[in-house]
Amino acid sequence: MRKTIVLASVLCVGLATTAAVAHFQVLIPSTDIVGAEDDKTVNLDILFTHPMEQGPVMEMGKPRQFGVLVGGAKQDLMASLVEKKLDGKAAYTASYKVTRPADYVFYLEPAPYWEPAERKMIVHYTKVVVDAFGAEEGWDALVGLPVEIEPLVRPYGLWTGNAFRGIVRKNGQPVPFAEVEVEYYNVGNQVKPPADPFITQVIKADGQGVFTYVMPRAGWWAFAALVDGDEKMKSPEGEAVDVELGGLIWVRTVDMK
Ligand SMILES: [Cu+2]
Numbered sequence: 496m497r498k499t500i501v502l503a504s505v506l507c508v509g510l511a512t513t514a515a516v517a518h519f520q521v522l523i524p525s526t527d528i529v530g531a532e533d534d535k536t537v538n539l540d541i542l543f544t545h546p547m548e549q550g551p552v553m554e555m556g557k558p559r560q561f562g563v564l565v566g567g568a569k570q571d572l573m574a575s576l577v578e579k580k581l582d583g584k585a586a587y588t589a590s591y592k593v594t595r596p597a598d599y600v601f602y603l604e605p606a607p608y609w610e611p612a613e614r615k616m617i618v619h620y621t622k623v624v625v626d627a628f629g630a631e632e633g634w635d636a637l638v639g640l641p642v643e644i645e646p647l648v649r650p651y652g653l654w655t656g657n658a659f660r661g662i663v664r665k666n667g668q669p670v671p672f673a674e675v676e677v678e679y680y681n682v683g684n685q686v687k688p689p690a691d692p693f694i695t696q697v698i699k700a701d702g703q704g705v706f707t708y709v710m711p712r713a714g715w716w717a718f719a720a721l722v723d724g725d726e727k728m729k730s731p732e733g734e735a736v737d738v739e740l741g742g743l744i745w746v747r748t749v750d751m752k
Contacts, residue, residue, distance in 0.1 A: 517676050517695040518553060518610070519546050519717050520619035520743055522603050527651040527747045529627040535592050537625055539601060541576070542586035543608060546678040546717055547686070547694045552584040556606025563591065564600040564638050572601075598633035599625045602640065607738070609731050616728040619719065619741035624650045641666060642722050642742030644675075647705065650746045655713045659746055662704045663720040669704030673720050677708050680715035680745075713750045719743045 525538040541561075543553040562572050575589045593599060602622040610617055620640040634649050647660040663673035677696040679686065688694050700706040700720075710716050724738030 517545060517547075517678060517719075518543060518608070518617060518619070519676075519678055519719055520603065520605055520621040520741065521546065521680070521717070521745075522601060522621045522623050522743075523680065523715055523745055524601065524623055524625050527623070527625055529593050529625060531628055535594070535627075537591050537593060537599075539589045539591070539623075540586075541588065541603060542581055542584075543605065543619075545694075546680045546715075547688065549681055549684050550582065552582045552586060553608065554584045555586055556608070558587070558603055558605050560602070560604035561589065562602055564602065564633075564636055565597045566633060567636065569638075593625070593627040596628035596630035598630055598636075599627060600633065600636055600638060601625065602638045604640070607728055610739075613739075614730075615737045615739050616724075616730060617739045617741070618724070619743050621741075621743040621745070623745040626651050637664070637667075639667075640742060642720060642740045644718055644720050644742050644744045646744060646746075650744060653710070653746055653748045655748045655750045656709065656711065657748060658707050658709045659716070659718065660705060660707045661718065661720075661744065663700050663706065663722075663742065664704065665722050665740075665742075670700065670720070670722060671702045671704055673700040673704055673706070673722060674698075675700060675706045675708075676719045676721060678717050678719075679710075679712060680717065682714065686712070710746075710748045713748050715745055715747050717743055717745050 521542045523540045576587045607616040624634045644661040663670045720742040724740045727735040730736045
């Protein structure tokens with residue numbers, strides 16, 4: 496057991512020392528669209544990992560915030576978090592029953608994660624939108640996270656090959672030329688990246704903080720806007736270190752058939 500954990504953390508640091516350093520907070524629901532005839536329960540998978548490589552999984556501390564924004568009101572869902580182990584690391588699941596037509600914006604503030612290879616703390620504020628019963632309203636509502644992507648494209652009901660666009664906001668303000676990392680949730684490692692730069696796509700927002708990316712495959716995609724935190728944080732080693740703040744959104748594409 497202990498051996499596995501040590502090996503996994505070594506692996507993670509190993510990856511981090513290459514150019515492809517891309518941890519992503521995962522927040523993936525069992526569906527992004529709940530129809531009238533569908534099961535009303537949405538199950539969410541919450542883990543911290545490398546989506547394209549499907550590992551290693553990194554330890555999550557207890558999240559600081561987990562909730563859902565519906566019709567302009569926030570609901571605290573911390574009590575619904577269930578911890579589980581994935582490859583020996585703490586991850587979470589949660590279930591939520593949708594009750595009325597609305598867009599449900601699920602959001603998560605994970606505990607700060609210490610990345611020794613980069614000597615910084617990482618906090619990835621993450622959200623995902625689930626549409627219930629054809630409401631199709633509220634998907635662009637902002638949660639008010641310190642770093643957040645405002646979708647300019649309705650973030651569900653997307654075809655493979657659609658473009659996703661969004662505004663990177665920090666404390667509500669657009670971030671010109673913000674860096675956005677994009678990864679595909681590569682279930683079963685079906686996609687074999689031919690070289691490291693294919694693992695994480697790196698794009699930049701324009702002068703208004705707006706970015707665009709065309710998604711070439713069906714499945715879940717993560718957009719991670721990365722900015723520097725204004726204040727330092729204390730690392731587990733007790734020193735004041737830089738903070739990477741991420742604003743993530745997950746969206747799903749489906750093939751035209
Ligand atoms: Cu990692």
